[in-house]
Amino acid sequence: MKRVLFACGNGIVTSTMVAHKVADYLEENGVEIKYDQCKVQEVAAIAGDYDLVVTSGQFNENEIKTPVIMAINLLTGIGEDETLEEILEACRE
Amino acid sequence: MDAFVNGFFAAFQAVIDAGAYVMLPIIITVLGLVFGLKFSKAFKAGITIDIGFAGINLVTQLMKDQLGPAAQAMVENFGVQLDVLDVGWSALASVAWASPIVPLIVLEVIAINIIMLAVRMTNTLDVDIWNYHSMLTCGGLVFFVTGNIVWALVASGLMAVITFKFADWSQPLVSKFFGIPNVSLPHVPSVSSLIIAAPMNWLLDHIPGVKDIDLNLSGVKKYLGFFGEPWMLGLILGCIIGALAKYDIAGIFTLGVYMSAVMVLLPRMTVLFVEGLMPVSSAASKFCKKRFKGREFSIGLDAAVVVGNDSVITLALLMVPITLLLAVILPGNHMLPFADLAVITFRVCMIVALCRGNMFRSLIIACVVMTAILYAGTVAAPYMTAFASSAGLDFDSLIASTCGPSLTMSAMLFWSCITNPVVFIPAIVVVFAAVYFFIEKKVGMNRIQAYAEGKTLEEYEAEQAEAAAEE
Numbered sequence: 001m002k003r004v005l006f007a008c009g010n011g012i013v014t015s016t017m018v019a020h021k022v023a024d025y026l027e028e029n030g031v032e033i034k035y036d037q038c039k040v041q042e043v044a045a046i047a048g049d050y051d052l053v054v055t056s057g058q059f060n061e062n063e064i065k066t067p068v069i070m071a072i073n074l075l076t077g078i079g080e081d082e083t084l085e086e087i088l089e090a091c092r093e
Numbered sequence: 094m095d096a097f098v099n100g101f102f103a104a105f106q107a108v109i110d111a112g113a114y115v116m117l118p119i120i121i122t123v124l125g126l127v128f129g130l131k132f133s134k135a136f137k138a139g140i141t142i143d144i145g146f147a148g149i150n151l152v153t154q155l156m157k158d159q160l161g162p163a164a165q166a167m168v169e170n171f172g173v174q175l176d177v178l179d180v181g182w183s184a185l186a187s188v189a190w191a192s193p194i195v196p197l198i199v200l201e202v203i204a205i206n207i208i209m210l211a212v213r214m215t216n217t218l219d220v221d222i223w224n225y226h227s228m229l230t231c232g233g234l235v236f237f238v239t240g241n242i243v244w245a246l247v248a249s250g251l252m253a254v255i256t257f258k259f260a261d262w263s264q265p266l267v268s269k270f271f272g273i274p275n276v277s278l279p280h281v282p283s284v285s286s287l288i289i290a291a292p293m294n295w296l297l298d299h300i301p302g303v304k305d306i307d308l309n310l311s312g313v314k315k316y317l318g319f320f321g322e323p324w325m326l327g328l329i330l331g332c333i334i335g336a337l338a339k340y341d342i343a344g345i346f347t348l349g350v351y352m353s354a355v356m357v358l359l360p361r362m363t364v365l366f367v368e369g370l371m372p373v374s375s376a377a378s379k380f381c382k383k384r385f386k387g388r389e390f391s392i393g394l395d396a397a398v399v400v401g402n403d404s405v406i407t408l409a410l411l412m413v414p415i416t417l418l419l420a421v422i423l424p425g426n427h428m429l430p431f432a433d434l435a436v437i438t439f440r441v442c443m444i445v446a447l448c449r450g451n452m453f454r455s456l457i458i459a460c461v462v463m464t465a466i467l468y469a470g471t472v473a474a475p476y477m478t479a480f481a482s483s484a485g486l487d488f489d490s491l492i493a494s495t496c497g498p499s500l501t502m503s504a505m506l507f508w509s510c511i512t513n514p515v516v517f518i519p520a521i522v523v524v525f526a527a528v529y530f531f532i533e534k535k536v537g538m539n540r541i542q543a544y545a546e547g548k549t550l551e552e553y554e555a556e557q558a559e560a561a562a563e564e
Contacts, residue, residue: 009436013224076394
């Protein structure tokens with residue numbers, strides 16, 4: 001089971017929305033994940049424990065080795081399916 | 094008819110008297126049903142939010158029991174009058190959601206948004222219902238203090254109009270500086286800073302010499318990065334306050350650990366609140382988007398999507414110790430910054446974008462913005478404390494946050510409504526109308542676009558003309 005870290009400005013609002021959409025979508029496609037949420041400022045310190053980082057907005061990905069997917073599309077609703085598929089691919093074993 | 098109205102008000106009063114835990118699920122269920130959710134889903138959403146509220150309440154109680162006496166001792170030991178506790182934005186936002194006029198204000202804000210979109214007065218579609226908490230706090234506070242539902246709705250309505258326009262006007266910055274197109278930020282806790290930042294930036298731009306100063310703050314992240322981690326921030330602040338309270342070593346460390354727990358637990362509890370609101374929020378989103386098919390607009394989001402920017406994080410880290418220092422040295426300030434030190438990114442993100450990443454300017458403006466927040470929080474504390482206590486969030490001391498009535502935009506509307514609304518509200522409307530005219534007619538969105546891209550107006554217009562010709 002892949003471990004995914006959802007990050008946003010305060011680790012509360014948009015990361016919750018994104019995490020729920022992703023977890024629901026993955027479940028429909030038979031993929032289970034374990035996930036946590038955090039503030040973007042914490043990502044650099046803890047990203048090493050995860051297989052994938054999904055941010056709801058801007059993030060400087062050069063700071064970490066874990067792959068990062070920016071998922072603002074799940075908030076705006078534009079290009080949502082593509083982003084969900086990208087995350088699904090990354091979460092398949 | 095009379096009997097019906099009286100019966101309605103009696104029922105309304107009974108719900109209010111029953112307290113926030115009864116009111117919250119009812120409010121959310123009603124809202125969910127209005128937007129077409131099934132009853133079972135709407136009810137579950139309401140209860141989930143209630144669970145979040147209970148959790149927030151538990152954690153703030155822990156903060157009160159531990160931090161309250163320590164702050165008191167600190168006041169006695171050193172005479173620093175920091176007796177207003179910053180319990181964080183989420184605690185106060187949850188209180189606002191438990192106000193009896195929530196359904197009215199939520200529907201009001203959505204109606205205003207739809208009307209403004211329909212008459213093309215705004216480009217921002219704002220269906221991020223969670224963030225209506227700013228309008229709810231403002232309107233809810235006015236209603237709580239004055240009991241006047243009309244002025245409460247005027248306050249929240251005006252705030253909505255102003256917020257949508259601020260979101261429109263700052264959209265080029267979001268698109269160019271943060272690189273996020275088609276998105277605007279009708280997020281009061283972030284755009285409120287522009288009220289102070291925009292005139293100050295203009296002023297700094299017109300002082301010879303100052304104009305070209307910039308700072309390189311790349312080292313800040315390395316040395317102050319730990320301030321960005323809530324557990325560490327809580328631990329350090331708790332230990333400092335414990336030391337100033339002259340606790341023994343064990344006492345100091347205990348307070349540090351408790352405050353670390355508060356910083357980590359408070360967001361976890363708030364997550365439940367957001368989870369509960371999500372079905373209602375998505376239903377409202379569908380409801381609105383259906384009505385504007387084919388129309389191009391910016392989607393209104395939480396500023397959470399831009400605060401990951403490096404310059405924003407850097408400035409926010411630097412503002413943690415500076416805000417604490419300001420709190421100590423500003424005469425007449427009573428607010429002890431604590432829980433909201435974790436979210437300074439939101440207060441400064443639009444400042445950094447407005448200054449196009451110039452850290453010297455951003456830093457100066459951020460100091461003024463935080464000063465305004467500390468003072469407004471101090472002054473509003475008695476009202477905010479009573480408001481929170483009416484929803485079951487009881488404190489022995491006064492409370493505040495850097496959100497709600499501490500924000501410049503809310504502060505102006507709130508004070509106008511509780512002092513002399515007949516004079517001040519028309520005054521605010523006139524000033525806002527003047528600003529509106531000035532920005533849309535004199536400055537123009539093209540000039541803002543050009544500024545955001547770092548070009549002159551002529552360059553930008555030439556490019557636009559070229560692009561149009563190519564098509």
